[in-house]
Amino acid sequence: MTTEIQEPDQARLEQTLGQLVVDMGAAMNGALVLIGVDLGLWRALDESGPTTSEQLAARTGLRERYLREWLSAQVASGYLTYEPDNDTFTLSPEHAMALAREDSPVYLAGGLHLISSVYKDRLRITERIRNGEGFGWHEHDPELFVGTEQFFRPGYRANLVDVWLPTLDGVVDKLRAGATVADIGCGHGVSTTLLAQAFPQSTIRGFDYHDGSIARARELAAEEGVDNATFEVASAVDFPGSDYDLICYFDCLHDMGDPVGALRYARGALADDGTVMLVEPFARDSLPENLNPVGRMYYAASTVLCTPSSLDQPVALGLGAQAGERRLADVAAEAGFGTFRRATETPFNLVLEARP
Structure with a gap:
């Protein structure tokens, strides 16, 4: 049987090529954004206002020819504006919040470390996909752990204590009085430390199976002067302790091989x-509902990070980063929870509450 080859529609072909050129430019510029972070260029632009490449070179001590090219790339990407009459480049306040101000609730530049790690691991992940095997979280380039910390920290800082927790039934009162909390899959402990700082009467215990992340979590907690948070190497199905008032999973349940078993243990x-x-990546319940920029990012991350992590573990459910509320409710019900509801949401996260 011969398959008839269809001639491409010229307009659609041009649209396709245009999209690829845009995506390739974005992929290249991601590295330049991180170079700007590492060299302090975004911060310098935020502090200086409209500036020429010569002025930025004098301010940073860097070679002007490099800066001219870097600045031009950021104008082409829409991250800077250019005024040809006086040859100046300007970082808007809005872009400064996303690229220059690390304490901003919408700072995203650091998350590009996460994407950078994927390129470093691409060949190894490709082989695992070819062989139908998983790729453990612990196997990734260390830049992934830095990127994960920096990507999630702004949202947790902006929302966890003041927005998310108050939507949970009676939890804030318990935390203020002195509760016992387990933070499962805590990574570098950003969420653990935030909880400990906000509720000094409570005891917060962070657990992660990755020993390198636990070591970093202890360092960060010490830097913040937190003394009511502890960190231990443990998985979601063997962490110690009982009678917890609150057990948290921040953007990690879908990465687990056996999320049902994890919630049953909890x-x-x-x-x-x-x-x-449960704080999970934002998703609706079907693919058509998730065909948007956030869904695009999360499906991509799920392909190379979340799903390989799950497939590397026992049970290997492969829940994925875009599971959605309905699928997560099924997981909670199978684990024995009688009550499950969406407490609140953000453009990046679903916040879900499960009770016995």
Whole structure:
């Protein structure tokens, strides 16, 4: 049987090529954004206002010819504006919040470290996909762990204490009085430390199976002067302790090989009136509903990070970063939880509450 080859539509072909050129430019410029972070260029532009390449070179001590090319690339990417009459480049306040101000709730530049790590691991991940094997979180280039910390920290700082926790039934009152909390899959402990700082009467325990992340979490907590948070190497199905008032999973349950088993274990470790807080990547319940820029980013991350991590573990459910509320509710019900609801959401996260 011969398959008839269709001639391409010229307009659609041009549109396709245009999209690829845009994507290739974005992929290249991601490296330049990080170079700008490392060299302090974004911060210098934020502090100086409209500036020429010569002025930026004098301010930073860097070679003007490099800066001229870097600045031009950022204008082409829409991250800077250029005024030809006086040859100046300007970083807007909005772009400064995303690229220059690390304490901003919408700072995203650091998350490009996460993407950079994927390129470093690409060949190894390709081989695992070819062989149908998983790729463990611990196997990734260390830049992934830095990127994960920097990508999620702004959102957690802006939302966790003041927005998300108050939507959970009675949890804030318990934390203020003194609760026992487990933060499962805590990574570098950003969420753990934020909880400890906000609720000094509570005891916050961070657990992660990756020993390198736990070591970093201890360092960061010490830098913040936190003394009511501890960190231990443990998985989601063997962490110690019982009668927890709150057990949290921040952007990690979908990475687990056995999320049902993890929640079943958590149910056994909860106090009778305890709460499980799930913070998961934002997703609707079907592919067509997730065909948007956030969904695009999360499906890509799920292909090379989340799903390989799950497939490397026992059970290997492969829940994926775009599981959606309905699928997560099924997981919680199978684990034995009687109550499950969406507490709130952001453009990047679903915040879900599960109770026995």
